[in-house]
Amino acid sequence: xxIGDEISLKAEHLFSLGxxxxxxxxxxxxxxxxxxxxxGLSFRSKIKMVPGKFxxxxxxxxxEILNLMENVLGNRAVAEKYLSLVASIFFFVLISNWLGILPxxxxxxxxxxxxxxxxxxxxxxxxxxxxxxxxxxxxxTNIIAIRSLGIKLxxxxxxxxxxxxxxxxxxxxxxxEFAKIVSFSFRLFGNVFAxxxxxxxxxxxxxxxxxxxxxVMELFVGFIQAFIFAMLTIVFxxxxxxxxEGH
Amino acid sequence: xxxxxxxxxxxxxTLASQIFNFLVIFGIIAxxxxxxxxxxxxxxxxxxxxxxxxxxxxxxxLTEIGALESETLKKAEEKAVGLISQAEKRAKEEEAKxxxxxxxxxxxxxxxxxxAIQEAKNKSIKEAQSELATxxxxxxxxxxxxxxxxxxxxxxxxxxxxxxKGAK
Numbered sequence: 001x002x003i004g005d006e007i008s009l010k011a012e013h014l015f016s017l018g019x020x021x022x023x024x025x026x027x028x029x030x031x032x033x034x035x036x037x038x039x040g041l042s043f044r045s046k047i048k049m050v051p052g053k054f055x056x057x058x059x060x061x062x063x064e065i066l067n068l069m070e071n072v073l074g075n076r077a078v079a080e081k082y083l084s085l086v087a088s089i090f091f092f093v094l095i096s097n098w099l100g101i102l103p104x105x106x107x108x109x110x111x112x113x114x115x116x117x118x119x120x121x122x123x124x125x126x127x128x129x130x131x132x133x134x135x136x137x138x139x140x141t142n143i144i145a146i147r148s149l150g151i152k153l154x155x156x157x158x159x160x161x162x163x164x165x166x167x168x169x170x171x172x173x174x175x176x177e178f179a180k181i182v183s184f185s186f187r188l189f190g191n192v193f194a195x196x197x198x199x200x201x202x203x204x205x206x207x208x209x210x211x212x213x214x215x216v217m218e219l220f221v222g223f224i225q226a227f228i229f230a231m232l233t234i235v236f237x238x239x240x241x242x243x244x245e246g247h
Numbered sequence: 248x249x250x251x252x253x254x255x256x257x258x259x260x261t262l263a264s265q266i267f268n269f270l271v272i273f274g275i276i277a278x279x280x281x282x283x284x285x286x287x288x289x290x291x292x293x294x295x296x297x298x299x300x301x302x303x304x305x306x307x308x309l310t311e312i313g314a315l316e317s318e319t320l321k322k323a324e325e326k327a328v329g330l331i332s333q334a335e336k337r338a339k340e341e342e343a344k345x346x347x348x349x350x351x352x353x354x355x356x357x358x359x360x361x362x363a364i365q366e367a368k369n370k371s372i373k374e375a376q377s378e379l380a381t382x383x384x385x386x387x388x389x390x391x392x393x394x395x396x397x398x399x400x401x402x403x404x405x406x407x408x409x410x411x412k413g414a415k
Contacts, residue, residue: 010256019260026261033268040279047283049291059284080285084277092272123265127255132265 007197011126012117014110024109024118025126032095032123062087065230072234073241082237085140089133090230096123097192097222101199101215124192124225127185134184137233138177145240184232191225380407 011023043058051059065087069079099105100122109118123129146154158174160166195218202211387403 009254011261020264021258021260023256023261026264029265029268033271036272036275040275044279044283047287049287049294051287055284058280059288062281062284084273084281087281088269088273088276091276092269126261127257128261129265131257132262133269135262136266136269 007200009193011121011128014117014119023126023128024121025123025129028099028105028120029096029123029129031120032092032099035095035099036091065090068231069234072231073238078241082144082234086230086233086237089137089233090226093124093133093188093226093229094223096129097226098219099123100125100192101195101218101222103215106200122192122196124188125196127189130185130188130192131181133188133229134181137184137229137236138181141233141236141240142177144237148241180236184229188225188229191221195221376411379411383407 011025014022014024014027016022043055046052047055062083066076066079066083069083069086070076073079073082099120105120106118107116108120109116111117142154145157156170158170158177160170199211199214199218202214383406384403387406
């Protein structure tokens with residue numbers, strides 16, 4: 001892709017399976033899922049009472065995430081309950097981001113007109129991916145809130161007719177739930193998309209050596225964004241499970 | 248709004264499939280990775296705890312056994328000391344008894360000897376008396392032969408008595 005070429009905001013459409021359109025971001029997302037499936041199946045069969053290096057490494061990672069969650073949620077049992085959700089978000093975003101910046105990935109594709117449409121593109125540079133995760137996060141948070149507080153108490157956060165101030169606060173809460181989705185999705189999308197653009201631009205300007213620090217930086221950004229996504233989810237879980245929110 | 252969705256290429260199919268992808272990964276992490284891992288960690292924790300408990304019990308038992316050992320030793324020693332002192336006591340008693348018996352026997356023997364000596368003495372005295380009497384008779388007889396008028400039976404008796412008294 002030359003520097004003059006237009007960098008598309010939306011994921012490029014590759015082909016359709018019947019009515020189902022397959023984009024290059026979706027394809028890489030599928031690759032990530034396949035990697036997870038392979039990893040999960042091989043990991044499960046290798047779990048032992050006495051952990052090997054591999055198992056010990058993942059135990060350590062999960063333990064670190066648990067410690068972080070315990071710090072925010074204030075309870076180890078609660079942290080263990082929601083670990084799977086947070087860890088899935090973190091690893092899905094992380095692996096997607098790191099797969100997306102694999103060098104040379106964007107050069108494999110099909111020629112459409114004058115430009116190459118790559119087969120793979122970082123999933124988070126497509127708003128569909130980030131929006132999906134944001135919806136999952138916010139919906140999961142609300143489900144957790146309903147499960148721990150009860151539906152009555154949870155709805156009272158949004159629809160409160162005790163007095164006008166509380167009613168207004170409730171409306172604000174309702175709006176903030178949607179604002180969460182928007183901020184979640186655009187934060188991740190913006191960072192990863194900007195990274196893509198940066199790498200393409202730098203790569204087009206100086207193809208050798210110069211893109212290397214940018215690649216390292218994008219590795220870091222990919223990790224940080226995954227961390228932020230997971231961390232915000234933890235924080236929202238914490239505020240959802242708290243009985244009374246302070247305002 | 249419509250142009251926003253259009254520009255960012257949001258469509259339900261991709262959105263839904265990305266949500267599906269997430270759910271697949273969630274399932275993998277929850278049921279293939281975390282659940283068995285947590286189980287194995289819990290098992291390991293249990294095993295380690297059991298091991299620690301056992302070790303504690305073992306050391307406790309060991310100290311108990313040590314206490315028992317020293318106690319038994321002490322008892323045995325006490326018993327031994329008791330036995331020895333008893334034996335000593337009995338030996339002393341036996342010794343005293345033997346000594347006493349010996350003493351008695353000695354005394355008896357002495358008495359017997361003394362008696363025998365006395366008897367022998369008496370006997371010899373009697374013999375001496377009779378001999379003396381005979382001798383005196385002979386003397387008297389000889390004296391009478393020399394002067395028969397001067398002696399009669401009564402005088403003889405008186406002389407013999409006097410002789411016996413003199414011998415005693």
